[in-house]
Amino acid sequence: MKRIEDKIAIGCLWLSSLLVLFFLLVLLSYITIKGLPVLSPRFLFSFPHGVEARGGISPMIVATFYLTILSGIIVSPIAIGGAVYLTQYAKPGRVVRIIRFGADALSSVPSIVFGLFGLALFVSFFGYSMIAGGLTLSLMILPVAMRASEDAILAVPRSFREASFGLGATQWQTIKNVIIPVALPRILTGLILGIGRAFGETAAVFLTAGMALNLPLLPTDPGRTMTVHLYLLATEGISIDIAFGTALLLMIFILSFNFLARFLGARSVKGGS
Amino acid sequence: MKKEKILRYIFLLAASVAILTIFLILIFIAAKGVPLFFKVPLGKFLFGMDWSPTKGHFGAFPLLVGSFLVTAGAVAIGAPLGVAVAIFLSEIASPKVANLIRPTVELLAGIPSVIYGFFGIMIIIPLVRNLIGGAGFGLISASLVLAIMILPTIAALTEDTLRSIPKAHKWGSLALGATQWQTIKRVILPSASEGIFSAIILGVGRAIGETMAVLMVVGNAPIIPTSLKDPFSTMTSVIALDMSYASGQHQQALFALALILFIISMFLVAMLRLVSHKRSS
Numbered sequence: 001m002k003r004i005e006d007k008i009a010i011g012c013l014w015l016s017s018l019l020v021l022f023f024l025l026v027l028l029s030y031i032t033i034k035g036l037p038v039l040s041p042r043f044l045f046s047f048p049h050g051v052e053a054r055g056g057i058s059p060m061i062v063a064t065f066y067l068t069i070l071s072g073i074i075v076s077p078i079a080i081g082g083a084v085y086l087t088q089y090a091k092p093g094r095v096v097r098i099i100r101f102g103a104d105a106l107s108s109v110p111s112i113v114f115g116l117f118g119l120a121l122f123v124s125f126f127g128y129s130m131i132a133g134g135l136t137l138s139l140m141i142l143p144v145a146m147r148a149s150e151d152a153i154l155a156v157p158r159s160f161r162e163a164s165f166g167l168g169a170t171q172w173q174t175i176k177n178v179i180i181p182v183a184l185p186r187i188l189t190g191l192i193l194g195i196g197r198a199f200g201e202t203a204a205v206f207l208t209a210g211m212a213l214n215l216p217l218l219p220t221d222p223g224r225t226m227t228v229h230l231y232l233l234a235t236e237g238i239s240i241d242i243a244f245g246t247a248l249l250l251m252i253f254i255l256s257f258n259f260l261a262r263f264l265g266a267r268s269v270k271g272g273s
Numbered sequence: 274m275k276k277e278k279i280l281r282y283i284f285l286l287a288a289s290v291a292i293l294t295i296f297l298i299l300i301f302i303a304a305k306g307v308p309l310f311f312k313v314p315l316g317k318f319l320f321g322m323d324w325s326p327t328k329g330h331f332g333a334f335p336l337l338v339g340s341f342l343v344t345a346g347a348v349a350i351g352a353p354l355g356v357a358v359a360i361f362l363s364e365i366a367s368p369k370v371a372n373l374i375r376p377t378v379e380l381l382a383g384i385p386s387v388i389y390g391f392f393g394i395m396i397i398i399p400l401v402r403n404l405i406g407g408a409g410f411g412l413i414s415a416s417l418v419l420a421i422m423i424l425p426t427i428a429a430l431t432e433d434t435l436r437s438i439p440k441a442h443k444w445g446s447l448a449l450g451a452t453q454w455q456t457i458k459r460v461i462l463p464s465a466s467e468g469i470f471s472a473i474i475l476g477v478g479r480a481i482g483e484t485m486a487v488l489m490v491v492g493n494a495p496i497i498p499t500s501l502k503d504p505f506s507t508m509t510s511v512i513a514l515d516m517s518y519a520s521g522q523h524q525q526a527l528f529a530l531a532l533i534l535f536i537i538s539m540f541l542v543a544m545l546r547l548v549s550h551k552r553s554s
Contacts, residue, residue, distance in 0.1 A: 009454040013365055016357035017374050023421060024377050027384075027392055081287025089281055090288075101546070102292025108475075108538045109298060110482025112509045116516070116531045120301040139294050146291070172280050200385025203484040203513055227387045227485075234391045235489060247391055254383055 028251065035248025038241050044249075048213055053229070054239055057246055059215040063130070063223030064199065064253075066216050067209060070134030071198045075145050076191060078138075083149035083187075084175055107143035114140050115207035128210030131219040136208045137201060141194040148190020152183040189264045196257040200250070202227040226250050302535055306528030313522075318529065324495035324506075326515065326523040333508070333530060335497045340507040342498065343487060344480040346416025347423055351480075352473050354420065355427030362428070363435040364457055382425035390489030393418040398490060407502030410492030418486050423476035430475060434468025435461060471548050478541045482534060484509040508534055 046056030082099070090096045118136030126132045156179055164174040180187075206228045216223035224232075226246050233243035310318065313331050321332020358378060362371050397417055402409035438461060446456040462469075492504020493514060508530045519527055 003452070006452045006454040009457075010365060013357050013361040016354050017361040017366070020354070020358055020381070020424065021374060021377050024381060026396075027388075030392070030396065031388075078287045078290050081284050082290065083288075085281075085284035085288040089284060095285075098292055099288045101542075102289070102295055104545070105295050105539060105542045106291045108478050108482075108542050109295075110484065110509065110534050110538060112482065112484040112512050113298065113302065113531045113535050113538075116305075116512065116528060117298045117301050119516070120305055120528075121297070139290075142291055142294070146288075170277055172277055196383055200383070200387070202385065202387045203509075207513075207516060227385055230391060231387050231485060231489070234387075234394055243391065247388055250385060250388060254385065255380075258380065258383060 031244065031247050031251055034241075035244040035246075038245030039248060043242075043245055047215075048242075053213070053233065054242060057226065057229060057242070057249075059213060060224055060226045060229045060246070061249070063209070063216050064225040064227070066130050066223065067133045067137060067205065067225060068195055068199045070130055070219070071137035071141060072191060072195045074134055074138035075142055075194070079142060079145035079149045079191070079194075080180070080187060082146045083153055084179070086146075086150055087153045088171065088175060088179070103143040103146055106139070109140075111140065111201060112203045112207075115204040118204060118208035123208055126220055128208065128212070128222040129220045130209060130216050130223060133205055133209030133223075134219070136204050137198040140201065140204060141198050144194040144197065145191055148194060149183075149187045152186030152190060153179055155186060156182045185264060189261045192257055192261040192264070196254060196261075199257065200227060200254060202231055206231075298535065302528055302532050306525055306530075306532045309522060309525035309529050313526075318526070322497075324511070326519070326526055329522065331522070331526045333526070333533075335495050336506055336508045336511055336530065337533070338497050339491070339495075339505040340481055340509070342412060342505070343415045343419060343491065343507055344477055346412055347419030347480040348473060348477055349420075350416060351420035351423040351476060352427055355424040355472070355476070356431050356469055358424070358428040359431035359435055360457060360461075362432050364453070364461065378425045378428050381421065382429070386422065386483060386485040387489075389418050389422055390486040393486060393490040405502060407500075408492065408504065410490060410504045412491075412498055412501045412503070412505065414490045415487055418490055419480050419483060422483060422486060423479050426479055427472045427476045430472035431465070431469050434465045434472070437468075438464050467548055471545055474541055474545055474548075478538055481537060482509065484513050488513050 043056050044061065045058050047058060048060075049055045086096065086099065090099075114136055118132055122132035122135045123129075160178050160182060161174055164178045169177065202225075205225050209225065209228075210222035211224045211228055211232065212222040213224055214221065226249065230243055230246045230250065233239050233246070309331065318331055318333055319337070320334050321330070322334055323330040323332040324335055358374065362375060366374060393414055397414050398409035400409075401407075401411075401414050401417075405413065442460050442464065443456055446460040447453075451459065487507055488510040491506060491510055493506050493510055494504040495506045495511065496503070498505040512527045512530055515523065516527055
């Protein structure tokens with residue numbers, strides 16, 4: 001009896017895990033098979049035209065990277081600064097508890113709530129724009145980015161810091177010349193993973209950056225990201241082939257982010273030892 | 274010396290941005306949402322059955338029920354599956370197999386919700402339509418899509434908890450003659466129960482706040498579904514759909530919904546804090 005129960009239970013555990021693997025394979029292969037014929041230089045580099053938005057998606061690719069990079073630029077100093085405070089200055093106590101609660105709370109706010117917040121605050125200043133979207137997204141990815149920067153700084157051996165102090169460096173000199181440079185590769189890895197979330201975000205984006213089909217150049221220009229484009233095509237049921245192409249391209253970029261972060265992460269582990 | 278002090282405050286400010294943002298979000302959402310309650314009483318908003326904002330009826334109860342049902346459905350499917358994957362990774366799988374499954378789970382966590390929604394429209398909805406009948410939009414499809422989306426969160430956190438259990442407990446049980454499954458069931462899972470509970474709470478938070486994927490598969494009708502096949506709406510789906518054209522009281526009502534979502538997510542965070550404090554003390 002015991003043997004049979006064991007076999008069944010462990011069989012179920014195997015089955016669950018294989019099911020998850022199977023699901024990912026179905027998702028990836030389905031989107032690849034349907035999307036691959038659409039991917040062409042014309043699709044990547046030309047503009048959409050007509051009411052059904054046929055043709056290329058170049059403005060959406062630009063808008064997506066514009067927003068992602070902008071939010072990365074805005075969040076980096078805040079995340080690294082916050083991590084420096086938590087690791088170098090703060091002593092355990094109420095202030096740290098409040099800061100950590102803030103980060104936990106912020107990471108649990110639903111993206112649609114971020115969208116409405118960005119709409120109420122940033123859009124009223126800048127209109128639907130890259131900068132309104134970038135500010136909203138940067139706050140959204142702040143907890144992940146700060147946590148990653150903190151882990152990166154904590155991985156710097158204590159002896160580095162002590163040696164710097166021993167040589168008479170001030171705290172700021174130690175942070176600037178020793179801690180940040182040593183931790184930078186890992187900080188970068190964490191930021192890339194955080195930025196991946198901004199890249200795939202939809203709800204907070206169309207409420208702040210809009211849905212306009214133009215090519216965004218200035219930070220005050222509105223734009224439509226690839227995710228928003230995919231959403232609109234899929235729900236309106238128009239140009240489904242273009243939707244598949246967009247979905248595949250999104251997946252390719254997301255996978256590249258993952259591999260890039262892994263590659264940088266693996267290299268910095270080797271460099272640190 | 275003075276420069277060092279100023280820098281310290283700059284770093285403190287950077288660290289405080291997150292908590293300041295929480296207050297800003299609360300202030301801005303409340304400022305736009307609370308004025309609704311001067312016209313529509315809170316009780317009528319929370320328990321009213323009729324959501325037709327263009328006619329001035331703001332009964333959000335069907336939306337609350339919709340959010341609750343889809344979350345319950347997602348957790349009912351996603352939590353057992355996520356915990357099973359976590360047990361598999363930490364107790365059963367060889368390093369080689371684990372190194373195949375773990376990146377799979379991580380990748381699922383990184384896929385944008387709009388892709389899940391798109392996949393839902395293209396594959397899951399036709400599948401449900403053919404197997405069960407109806408239009409395909411509704412509770413089954415939405416629960417399935419959301420279950421896959423919360424699975425990585427639950428699996429990753431549960432695995433962390435399982436790995437933190439001292440190996441001696443496991444070896445002791447095995448040495449006493451217990452089988453592998455008996456050890457998992459009687460020793461490992463009970464000592465991981467609080468961690469698994471936290472993981473599920475996080476999954477609930479993700480499910481109730483999820484917007485795009487839900488919006489694309491629920492069918493969007495602000496009524497309480499009477500069967501698994503009926504289309505319905507959630508708080509998030511209504512906000513996302515209506516915000517582009519809503520104005521006046523309608524817009525206030527959407528901000529009021531966002532305020533409810535915000536309060537629910539803060540409540541879940543506080544609950545997680547309590548659980549982890551109890552564990553550490």
